[in-house]
Amino acid sequence: MKRYLIVLTVYASVFAVQPALAAEPPVSEATEGCLDCHAIFHPGIVEDWRKSRHAVRTPAEAVKEEELSRRVSAEEIPEDLQHVVVGCAECHTLRNDAHADKFDHNEVEIHVVVSPDDCATCHPKERGQFSQNIMAHARKNLAENPVYQKLQRTILGKTGFENGRVRFDPEDPLTRADACFYCHGTKLEVDGFETRDTDAGELEFPKIKGWPNQGVGRVNLDGSLGSCAACHTRHRFSIEMARKPHTCKECHVGPDVPAFKVYSASKHGNIYTSMNGKWNFDAVPWTIGKDIGAPTCATCHISLVVNTDGEVINERTHRMNDRLSMRIFGIIYAHPHPIDPDTTKIRNKDGLPLPTDFDGGLADGYLIGKEEQEERRRTMQATCLACHASSWVNGYFSRLDHSIQAANQNIRTATDMIKQAWDKGYAKADNPFDESMERLWTDAWLLYANNIRFVSAMAGGGDYGVFEDGRYHLTKALLDLQDRLSTREMLEKQTAAKP
DSSP states (O other): OHHHHHHHHHHHHHHTTSOOTTTSSOOOHHHHHHHHHHHHHOHHHHHHHHTSSTTTOOHHHHTTSOGGGOSOOOSOOOHHHHTSOOOHHHHHSTTGGGOTTOEEETTEEEOSOOOHHHHTTTOHHHHHHHHTSGGGGHHHHHHTOHHHHHHHHHHHSEEEEETTEEEEEOOOHHHHHHTHHHHHOOBOEEEEEEEEEETTEEEEEEEEETOSOOOTTOBOTTSOBOOGGGTSOTTTOOHHHHHSHHHHHTTOOSSSSOHHHHHHHBHHHHHHHHHGGGSOSSOSSEEBTTTBSSOOHHHHHTOOEEOTTOOEEEOOOSSGGGGOSEEOSOSSSOEEOBSSSOGGGOOOTTSOSSSBOTTSOBOTTSBOOHHHHHHHHHHHHHHHTTTSOHHHHHHHHHHHHHHHHHHHHHHHHHHHHHHHHHHTTSSOTTSTTSSHHHHHHHHIIIIIIHHHHHHHHTTBOGGGGTTTTSHHHHHHHHHHHHHHHHHHHHHHHHHHHOO
């Protein structure tokens, strides 16, 4: 405690001549208490927050904005939050009883992890949309799907060599958190409390399993799903950051989901890289042609965009697939988007939790129908038509449709071969991912076919669709599978011919 008092004394002497922080903008007394210490111990956090919109605008001011310019969707803000800026206490003391990680911190009860349900105080519409987003269920969709778990184990599992075969044992939690669940999200759990010797003296903190993590499907300590900070990184929570492709790159860089590298090589990405320094990424609404000269990920999938007459082209949405008719991330084939973001409910005709069967048939009743697909396509095309003539847009979507069909057909060919290998005993179907021949099949749909579809969907990076993990590698995988089958059949015949 002595060290704590010394630090506060130094802080007071250094900043005694500075204007009072609470004067302008209005900061709550509780947040003032947080800033007094954390400006010394965690200046990066505090300075990041000071540069945020939260630090300079009160919710009462925010709700007065005209509808198209509003960044909050709540019609009413709690009285005690209206007239102070959104600071440390406004987030970390909100709804304490709902948080398993609440604890007493310098005589104030706070919680460590701020969740989407906390953000919903001012952003209920966005929070509600995100909860219906397949991203919000990303952890569960991976962790509770037995087929995906078999694939994950052959990638992350602890290995051994036994009876002439590589053995895959269950992966450990730290590897999971550092790998697939970095993006998919961990499950946070309080595992007791611990006392730490800090610069402010001995303080008690909760021990949180699965922390740190900002994955899109994180299971929070209040039971909510997701992390707003996955895109609006704390403590700036910047709309500009969320609108730039590098934010999406963190999880969508490939090779299984190669969105960023394909975008970077596209004409849109070329324009963005060359010209984005002159664009306005903070404007609400976002005006196509005025604020931006080419689409980013957010333009197509999330943002409220208008034309230069102020007419709405697309409403803001945090359910990312609202403008997507097809799920081009093929598992194992591209397919219409699931109706429910919880994809663990899906069952194909063989009873597997997959959106398609191995012959390419769709899981009836679990995927959106033709009418919904057409509606979502029209919504996406509205953004395209703000810059392109209908002939260009129609031609582009025709190519995309063809790429989806062609890639699916090639995967059907690969699947026919691996099914033959299983039928003849050349590979074991109990885990379809743990043998070399099966990996060729997996590479075909997880990497190469996905790459081809993303190139077509994002209108660019032609070489990525051919030689860079594209058609060249997909057809090579087919030939390699053919050679493996032929070799095994030849060896089988030779063995049978021996006396």
